[in-house]
Amino acid sequence: MFKTLPGSARRGITFSVDGRELPAREGDTVAAALLNAGVLPFRHTPVSGAPRAPLCLMGVCFDCLVEVDGRHNVQACMEQVRPGMQVRLGAGARRVEAA
Amino acid sequence: MALPSYDLAVIGAGPAGIAAALTAAELGLRTLLLDEQAGPGGQIYRNITGAAPAVADLLGPDYRHGAGLAKRLAAAPLDTRFGALVWDVDADLTLTGTQAGTVFQARAAQLIAATGAIERASPVPGWTLPGVMNAGAAQIALKASGSVPSGRVVLAGGGPLLLLVATQLLDAGVELAGLVETAPAANRWAALPHLPAALGAAGYLLKGWNMVRRLRAARIPWHRAAADLRIEGSRRATALCFSERGCGRRLEADLFLLHHGVVPNTQLTRMLRVEHDWDPAQLAWRPRLDQWGQTSRAGIRVAGDGARIAGALSAEAGGALAALGAAHAVGRIGDAELARRARPLRAALAAHWRIRPFLDALYRPPAWLLDPPDETIVCRCEEVSAGRIREMARLGCQGPNQTKFFSRSGMGPCQGRMCGLAVTQILAAALDQPPQQVGAYRIRPPLKPVPLAVLAASSPPAAAPESEPEETT
Numbered sequence: 001m002f003k004t005l006p007g008s009a010r011r012g013i014t015f016s017v018d019g020r021e022l023p024a025r026e027g028d029t030v031a032a033a034l035l036n037a038g039v040l041p042f043r044h045t046p047v048s049g050a051p052r053a054p055l056c057l058m059g060v061c062f063d064c065l066v067e068v069d070g071r072h073n074v075q076a077c078m079e080q081v082r083p084g085m086q087v088r089l090g091a092g093a094r095r096v097e098a099a
Numbered sequence: 100m101a102l103p104s105y106d107l108a109v110i111g112a113g114p115a116g117i118a119a120a121l122t123a124a125e126l127g128l129r130t131l132l133l134d135e136q137a138g139p140g141g142q143i144y145r146n147i148t149g150a151a152p153a154v155a156d157l158l159g160p161d162y163r164h165g166a167g168l169a170k171r172l173a174a175a176p177l178d179t180r181f182g183a184l185v186w187d188v189d190a191d192l193t194l195t196g197t198q199a200g201t202v203f204q205a206r207a208a209q210l211i212a213a214t215g216a217i218e219r220a221s222p223v224p225g226w227t228l229p230g231v232m233n234a235g236a237a238q239i240a241l242k243a244s245g246s247v248p249s250g251r252v253v254l255a256g257g258g259p260l261l262l263l264v265a266t267q268l269l270d271a272g273v274e275l276a277g278l279v280e281t282a283p284a285a286n287r288w289a290a291l292p293h294l295p296a297a298l299g300a301a302g303y304l305l306k307g308w309n310m311v312r313r314l315r316a317a318r319i320p321w322h323r324a325a326a327d328l329r330i331e332g333s334r335r336a337t338a339l340c341f342s343e344r345g346c347g348r349r350l351e352a353d354l355f356l357l358h359h360g361v362v363p364n365t366q367l368t369r370m371l372r373v374e375h376d377w378d379p380a381q382l383a384w385r386p387r388l389d390q391w392g393q394t395s396r397a398g399i400r401v402a403g404d405g406a407r408i409a410g411a412l413s414a415e416a417g418g419a420l421a422a423l424g425a426a427h428a429v430g431r432i433g434d435a436e437l438a439r440r441a442r443p444l445r446a447a448l449a450a451h452w453r454i455r456p457f458l459d460a461l462y463r464p465p466a467w468l469l470d471p472p473d474e475t476i477v478c479r480c481e482e483v484s485a486g487r488i489r490e491m492a493r494l495g496c497q498g499p500n501q502t503k504f505f506s507r508s509g510m511g512p513c514q515g516r517m518c519g520l521a522v523t524q525i526l527a528a529a530l531d532q533p534p535q536q537v538g539a540y541r542i543r544p545p546l547k548p549v550p551l552a553v554l555a556a557s558s559p560p561a562a563a564p565e566s567e568p569e570e571t572t
Contacts, residue, residue: 001230001354002240003249005271007153010245025244027149032244040335041229047482051334053229055479055517057236057243058142059135059547060217060364062480062512063227073512073548077239080137 001053002035015085024081031057031064031076034087042066042076043090065090104206105131105178107425108194109418110185110367111213113141114411115403117168118418119211119425120177126426130177131205133196135184139169141215142235143411145242154245157270161411162242168415186545188371192398197549202557209398209425212371213418216404217364219383219464220517221256221357222471225330227479230337234264234358247271250353253339255279255328258462261358262310269317277320277350279341281359283465284324290460297457304454322348326467330355359464363405366516369542371399377535380459381408382469383520384539391424392417400424413451416444469524477525478518480511485525492529498538499523512548515540 010025017039024033031054034042041051042064055061057077064076067088076087107123109116112134120132132139140147144165147155155163172179183198194205218233225231234254240246251274254265265278297304314321325341325348332338338351362383365375373394374387385407392400402421403414420441427437471477473486483506491502499515499522502508508522509515515522519540527534 001249002246005151005154005241005245005247008151008245010151028244028246032240032246035240036244036246045480045482050227050482051229052227052479053335054232054236056218056233057239058217060513060516062516065512071550078135 001038001040002032004036013081013083015081015083015087017087018089026081028081029057029077030066030068030074030079030081030085030087033081034066034076039089041089102193102204102206103131103178105129106207106429106431107131107209107211107422108133108192108205108207109211109213109422110134110194111141111215111403111405112136112139112172112179112181113143113213113215113403113414114165114168115215115405115414115418115421116141116211116213117172118415119213119402119422120418121168121171121175122419122422123426124175124177126422126431128422128426128429128431131180131207132172132177133180133183133185133194135182137182139172139179139181140165142239143215144168145239150242151245154241157267158238158242159267164411184547185367186547186549188544195544197553200553202553208429209400211392211400211402211418211421211425212367212405213401213403213414213421214364214367214405215414216361216408217516218260219359219362220521221328221359221468222475222477222485222518222521223328223330223357223468224472224475225332225336226357227476227482228330228332228334228336230332230335230353231330231355231357234261234356235361237268237354237356238264241267241271247273248354250274251276251351252354252356253277253279253350253352254356254358255281255325255339255341256358257282257464258358258360259307259310259458260361261356262307262314264356264358265319266310266313269314269319275317275319276352277322277339278314279322279325279328279339279350281325281328281465281468282323282462283326286461286463289463290457293457293460297454300450300454320350326465327472328468359468360462361404361408362520363407364516365405365539366514366542367546368394368401368405369539370544370546371396373399373401375539377533378407380456382464382524383408384523390420391427392421393424398428409448409455410451413448416447416451420444420448469521470528471521471525477521478506478508478511480513480517481507481509483508483518485521488522488525489529492526496526497530499526499540500538502526503540509540514542514547 106128147165185196
């Protein structure tokens, strides 16, 4: 849905999304990196499972929540992507497995 | 262990916060400037220290102005904490926040909240679909990551930022499939009486005129006085439908950018429990302030767009004035020096305010936007519709907080940031009461969700002074 403007001098790096390796640029927010890679949607809502993607890109809408290196509900627009970062996309409401 | 102690803490490193911190540091106040972002600039000058020259050129001289502020900040004798989220402020102005995964605290005699503005929500049916963003979000993608939309874009709404983003995307080579302005024709008549004053702000008017001229020359399909917008799509947004002069229209695109102006971000000021008033000209809440930015709570000031929407240059002057007020309050400067230093800042504020009444009238959001169809999702987090909010009013809810209890609107992770204004306005219409009377969500700490693991890992705070018991309602 987005693309980096040509001529960017920022170093290319890779990070993984649900186990898939994707390219990014140093200094991108995780949200920008996901949008540039065409990852859509970012998550599904806990209430109805509706697909969501970023609205505001400034930390207000909370629709860009992803899991980063094991930390849940991270605002992707407020986090910078790092080489080897492990991102997992949400799958609706959390489930508790029976023991 | 004693907490770090300052004369002044400034939350928010946009133009207002930077100007406040620079002014305070110059007067010798021990100053702490904090921001959630990794560097200074707020949203208007976002990533000013890291943006590529080509991107900065595209954004223009208004954006590059921020570089001067950032440079002066780097050289100033003050403390900064970036990547720092302040999520609680005690009665004695002790700040608690998270930075790099750990909790920190600091004490300040004076506090300036400079957290700026947010875009007004544009709740239309289908606005929750992937592929719908705020116009400002596209600008942030450009500033923060040098990224632009890769497909066709439709922009819809009203306000200077809508036109600015359209021209910036145009310059970046993005395909604009349409510009859909929603300002009703009547707005022009309402704005006319303010035109003489606006003519005194020729610089701003000329900027606007140039944007319009360039967009016209690009022959982008341009629609005016559009109403009843709705977004179509199942897994992502594919089309924008609206009515124009009684005819139904449909524009297909890959990305839809909505914008209906910006409003003060009152999340922090609400958490601080300062008094707010409804601004009928800007259709938003703003904190009640004196001419030094002082709120209804001693020691707490607000500056910048968080006080009222007046733009980046106004924010600099307002931030400096608030810092002067703080310096005077802690006894660093006397009455005469205060008045002397304030004079040019007041003149700057007046100059930058001249265009505002005209813009506020010209781009006043249409009535249909503020009273959306029943099926429109208003609380995005909890997926509460406008119809459900109206049902709450019929059941006897007198305001947003009761509505929250019964419908869960405002209870999601965004803590009412996205739905607050819309819920107040829908309830005002349903209860036939002015927004001032209807009120707003009560905001409680933490200001943003904080992981339990972070709290658990933090060392116990220093013994707190005696404080008032928390209110229990």
